[in-house]
Structures are given as structure tokens and as C-alpha cells.
Amino acid sequence: AQSVTQLGSHVSVSEGALVLLRCNYSSSVPPYLFWYVQYPNQGLQLLLKYTSAATLVKGINGFEAEFKKSETSFHLTKPSAHMSDAAEYFCAISRYSSASKIIFGSGTRLSIRP
Amino acid sequence: GAVVSQHPSWVICKSGTSVKIECRSLDFQATTMFWYRQFPKQSLMLMATSNEGSKATYEQGVEKDKFLINHASLTLSTLTVTSAHPEDSSFYICSARHRDRGRLNSGANVLTFGAGSRLTVL
Numbered sequence: 001a002q003s004v005t006q007l008g009s010h011v012s013v014s015e016g017a018l019v020l021l022r023c024n025y026s027s028s029v030p031p032y033l034f035w036y037v038q039y040p041n042q043g044l045q046l047l048l049k050y051t052s053a054a055t056l057v058k059g060i061n062g063f064e065a066e067f068k069k070s071e072t073s074f075h076l077t078k079p080s081a082h083m084s085d086a087a088e089y090f091c092a093i094s095r096y097s098s099a100s101k102i103i104f105g106s107g108t109r110l111s112i113r114p
Numbered sequence: 115g116a117v118v119s120q121h122p123s124w125v126i127c128k129s130g131t132s133v134k135i136e137c138r139s140l141d142f143q144a145t146t147m148f149w150y151r152q153f154p155k156q157s158l159m160l161m162a163t164s165n166e167g168s169k170a171t172y173e174q175g176v177e178k179d180k181f182l183i184n185h186a187s188l189t190l191s192t193l194t195v196t197s198a199h200p201e202d203s204s205f206y207i208c209s210a211r212h213r214d215r216g217r218l219n220s221g222a223n224v225l226t227f228g229a230g231s232r233l234t235v236l
Binding site (some may be wrong): 019036041042043044045049084090101102103104105106 | 120138148150156157158159160163166196207210224225226227228229232
């Protein structure tokens with residue numbers, strides 16, 4: 001079975017500071033990994049995805065994530081937080097293909113302090 | 115870019131009634147759609163996989179007679195919550211699978227999510 005664990009249900013950073021959202025995965029096969037963002041009362045938007053190509057994945061809005069097999073991690077980072085980054089972030093995993101059934105983590109709410 | 119539309123975005127119904135939620139892919143065809151539900155401040159839980167022209171595949175613990183899924187065309191999947199009860203109140207989100215031609219533009223299969231439908235059962 002596959003699963004993802006997001007460490008920290010709530011992260012708060014100052015505007016301009018580094019954003020680090022943690023995600024660890026468990027999978028018996030090479031996984032496909034994703035980060036999604038959800039704004040209040042909206043659906044999900046894909047930030048980036050790992051599909052076994054480059055281990056450092058760059059996404060939209062300045063976010064990137066690094067796949068580390070030895071640590072079974074796929075942490076999301078952004079060098080400088082912006083107020084508009086405040087949202088719920090979900091790490092997710094799937095197997096077989098990049099758009100098969102996706103299993104989501106519990107989510108991390110990111111708050112940005114002025 | 116690919117757009118998935120859900121309707122209604124917000125619905126309130128009385129206990130015992132049935133509610134239908136539509137999920138449409140507006141500018142692409144989707145042979146596969148997924149339905150999720152999300153409780154407040156929680157993650158998305160996959161309910162079922164909807165395949166055009168065939169029966170939906172339900173996740174363990176999801177009542178197929180309670181949550182009827184129909185995928186009659188390549189652009190429309192519907193979720194009907196039958197005999198709704200207050201515990202069915204939730205945020206229901208659909209997603210559709212297609213080739214990535216968006217900002218990531220990888221050409222791989224990706225999922226585009228609808229904006230969600232909030233169901234409140236009184």
C-alpha cells in the first residue's frame with residue numbers, strides 16, 4: 001500500500017522567509033509524487049509532480065520539491081514566501097502512472113505573517 | 115488550459131432527499147474521472163473511479179447504493195447522494211484525467227480538479 005505523511009498540520013512563516021513543507025512517503029514500488037494547493041472553498045491545483053525523471057522538480061509559483069529516495073521524502077520549498085501563498089497544501093502519491101488513483105496526505109495549512 | 119466544472123457549487127437539502135452533483139470537462143474528453151469527499155479541515159478521501167461507459171469502481175467502505183456514479187459521456191460524470199443524511203454533509207470534489215498541456219506541459223497524464231461542491235444536509 002502507498003501512503004504519504006505530512007509533518008505539521010500548520011506552518012506559519014513571515015513574508016519573505018523560506019517555506020518548507022514536509023512530506024514523507026511509503027511505497028513498495030517507485031512512486032509518483034505530487035504537491036497540490038487548495039485555496040478556501042476551491043478545488044485543487046497541481047503545483048508540481050515527480051515522475052522519476054529529475055529528482056529536483058520545479059513547479060509553478062516558485063515552488064520546488066526534491067525527491068530523496070534514501071529519506072523517502074518529497075519536501076516542498078519556496079525561497080521567499082508571499083502573502084498569496086497562504087493556503088492548504090497536500091502531498092499526494094500514486095502508482096502505475098502519473099494520473100492513476102491518487103492518495104492524499106492530511107494536508108498542511110500555510111499561514112504567512114506580514 | 116484544461117477546465118473541470120462542478121455544479122452546483124453549493125447545495126442545501128433536506129434529510130431523505132437525493133442530490134445530484136455534476137462534473138464536466140469543458141475543453142477535453144475524460145474517459146476517467148475520480149470523486150473525492152473532504153470533511154472540514156481534513157484531507158481528500160477517494161470515493162470512486164468513474165469510467166466512461168462502464169460501472170464505477172468504489173473504494174473500500176464507500177456504499178455504492180448510497181453514492182451513485184454515472185459516467186454516460188466523455189465529458190460528464192455525475193454523483194448522486196441518495197437518501198441524504200446530515201452525516202453526508204461534506205465537500206465533494208471531482209477530478210478528470212487528461213494529457214498535460216498546462217503550465218507544467220509535460221505531456222503526461224495529469225488530473226485537473228473541479229472547484230468542489232459543498233453539500234449540507236439538514
